[in-house]
Amino acid sequence: xxxxxxxxxxxxxxxxxxxxxxxxxxxxxxxxxxxxxxxxxxxxxxxxxxxxxxxxxxxxxxxxxxxxxxxxxxxxxxxxxxxxxxxxxxxxxxxxxxxxxxxxxxxxxxxxxxxxxxxxxxxxxxxxxxxxxxxxxxxxxxxxxxxxxxxxxxxxxxxxxxxxxxxxxxxxxxxxxxxxxxxxxxxxxxxxxxxxxxxxxxxxxxxxxxxxxxxxxxxxxxxxxxxxxxxxxxxxxxxxxxxxxxxxxxxxxxxxxxxxxxxxxxxxxxxxxxxxxxxxxxxx
Numbered sequence: 001x002x003x004x005x006x007x008x009x010x011x012x013x014x015x016x017x018x019x020x021x022x023x024x025x026x027x028x029x030x031x032x033x034x035x036x037x038x039x040x041x042x043x044x045x046x047x048x049x050x051x052x053x054x055x056x057x058x059x060x061x062x063x064x065x066x067x068x069x070x071x072x073x074x075x076x077x078x079x080x081x082x083x084x085x086x087x088x089x090x091x092x093x094x095x096x097x098x099x100x101x102x103x104x105x106x107x108x109x110x111x112x113x114x115x116x117x118x119x120x121x122x123x124x125x126x127x128x129x130x131x132x133x134x135x136x137x138x139x140x141x142x143x144x145x146x147x148x149x150x151x152x153x154x155x156x157x158x159x160x161x162x163x164x165x166x167x168x169x170x171x172x173x174x175x176x177x178x179x180x181x182x183x184x185x186x187x188x189x190x191x192x193x194x195x196x197x198x199x200x201x202x203x204x205x206x207x208x209x210x211x212x213x214x215x216x217x218x219x220x221x222x223x224x225x226x227x228x229x230x231x232x233x234x235x236x237x238x239x240x241x242x243x244x245x246x247x248x249x250x251x252x253x254x255x256x257x258x259x260x261x262x263x264x265x266x267x268x269x270x271x272x273x274x275x276x277x278x279x280x281x282x283x284x
């Protein structure tokens with residue numbers, strides 16, 4: 001994670017919550033009062049968000065110590081301590097909600113990702129995220145997916161070529177879109193193309209330039225047939241075109257999808273539908 005990105009995200013979050021000042025703390029707690037607090041899990045969760053939590057305290061008051069007691073990516077039980085804070089009490093109180101919001105949101109993404117990975121129960125398949133992230137929080141949410149055992153799809157529009165249905169419609173055909181991309185793009189960039197029928201799959205294969213094919217909203221039978229066709233296409237060598245299943249993926253369907261032979265399963269819900277988990281701060 002880029003530390004400059006984290007600093008910018010935290011700066012905006014603090015400005016949103018504190019603005020010109022924390023009225024309650026300023027009027028009730030002496031400025032020189034020292035304190036100690038512990039961040040605890042109030043449910044079972046996968047930890048994520050320690051870096052932005054640390055940055056919140058650093059920006060609020062660099063003299064407040066933030067000591068993580070567990071690493072990102074660890075499964076912890078309800079009641080486990082996540083971090084210790086010590087320093088100016090007013091600073092801790094003012095930073096509390098923003099710090100906890102990051103931990104709750106990002107640990108929620110990591111925890112849901114872990115559930116998808118566990119339910120898929122197939123080490124040959126990678127569960128990946130999408131660009132359906134909270135605006136401004138993408139770098140943190142994609143890190144949280146990795147903390148939960150998943151993988152990352154492209155980060156943004158600038159670091160990967162993914163030709164979707166509207167690109168195909170605008171370009172004229174799958175063949176034209178893929179060939180244009182291959183001709184103009186750097187040779188080190190992979191090209192992915194989305195298809196939703198077996199006929200489109202055939203066209204994508206015949207371009208010879210699609211490194212990854214996204215099988216969009218296909219039934220289990222279609223997914224199996226797509227995998228078989230791509231394996232046949234690459235004979236007698238190994239299959240070199242990666243296959244990504246997308247659409248209609250949830251905790252009830254992911255295990256069956258993972259058994260079809262695809263390499264990747266993209267799940268927008270990892271970030272757009274992850275519930276925050278319960279994390280609290282106890283004064284000590």
